[in-house]
Amino acid sequence: MAPKDELLSECLRQQKPDESEEVEEQTAWRDKFLHGVYHRQIEKVADIKTYQWLENAGLTDSTEALIIAAQEQALSKRAREARVYHSRSDPRCRLCKDASETVQHIVAGCTMQAGSAYMERHNQVPGIVYRNICTQYRLKVPKSQWDTPPKVDENNRAEILWDFSFQTDKQLLANLPDIVVVDKYQERAVVVDVAIPANSNISKKEHEKVEKYQWLKEQLGQMWKVKVDVVPVVVGALGAVTPKLGEWLWQIPGTTSEASVQKCAVLETAKILCRILKLRGLW
Numbered sequence: 047m048a049p050k051d052e053l054l055s056e057c058l059r060q061q062k063p064d065e066s067e068e069v070e071e072q073t074a075w076r077d078k079f080l081h082g083v084y085h086r087q088i089e090k091v092a093d094i095k096t097y098q099w100l101e102n103a104g105l106t107d108s109t110e111a112l113i114i115a116a117q118e119q120a121l122s123k124r125a126r127e128a129r130v131y132h133s134r135s136d137p138r139c140r141l142c143k144d145a146s147e148t149v150q151h152i153v154a155g156c157t158m159q160a161g162s163a164y165m166e167r168h169n170q171v172p173g174i175v176y177r178n179i180c181t182q183y184r185l186k187v188p189k190s191q192w193d194t195p196p197k198v199d200e201n202n203r204a205e206i207l208w209d210f211s212f213q214t215d216k217q218l219l220a221n222l223p224d225i226v227v228v229d230k231y232q233e234r235a236v237v238v239d240v241a242i243p244a245n246s247n248i249s250k251k252e253h254e255k256v257e258k259y260q261w262l263k264e265q266l267g268q269m270w271k272v273k274v275d276v277v278p279v280v281v282g283a284l285g286a287v288t289p290k291l292g293e294w295l296w297q298i299p300g301t302t303s304e305a306s307v308q309k310c311a312v313l314e315t316a317k318i319l320c321r322i323l324k325l326r327g328l329w
């Protein structure tokens with residue numbers, strides 16, 4: 047009603063903070079010692095799209111709240127209970143007992159979860175990419191996200207390899223990407239490898255993935271006589287993405303949106319947080 051009602055319009059005008067106050071508020075949030083940690087960590091490596099999952103991923107309010115609380119270090123972890131509230135003497139992680147139990151440790155640094163919870167989270171993201179590639183080439187799409195795709199599938203247009211180990215006599219070289227797809231008409235292959243690292247590591251991880259698969263790129267190029275591209279798909283455990291993610295996804299056949307892989311990563315991280323911090327009521 048405000049635009050039509052003089053009294054309400056005047057009230058709104060007087061209540062609206064002027065621009066300098068808004069800037070001050072933002073600065074205050076970023077500079078907060080604890081709540082601004084995430085922002086400071088990703089400031090130099092992440093894109094503004096890092097926060098787009100809040101608008102278009104369609105997650106429930108409680109999941110969004112949980113991830114934002116994790117970003118702002120507002121969850122009760124043992125490190126905080128020990129060092130801030132002094133309600134506990136041991137700040138170490140309840141699972142591995144190796145490091146302080148911080149949000150960063152729980153979502154991306156705990157050795158006890160590397161082979162299980164992190165692996166499960168990791169596998170969901172290439173699963174999305176795989177299904178989109180299959181749709182593009184009319185290959186058989188796995189019925190659900192829990193179905194493990196076949197190691198090899200092909201038709202007259204494309205061949206797709208899932209979690210396929212390429213033979214190498216040099217043991218240290220990377221030979222196990224998440225997906226390799228060959229477009230038979232375009233004579234082009236794409237090697238896709240996914241990572242969900244700590245948020246501050248996203249840029250470094252993208253670079254690492256490209257470097258790591260250079261040997262495989264050369265081998266496949268010689269073997270199949272096609273042009274080969276290596277494409278990293280990296281999303282931080284709390285949703286951070288680099289400005290390059292869109293370009294990388296665009297190089298993969300099929301249509302995979304940035305928001306869809308972000309949604310998948312944060313949803314799986316929310317499950318990890320709920321389970322470890324025993325936040326079942328929130329879920």
Ligand SMILES: [Zn+2]
Pocket residue numbers: 139140141142143144145151155156157158
């Ligand atoms: Zn741990």
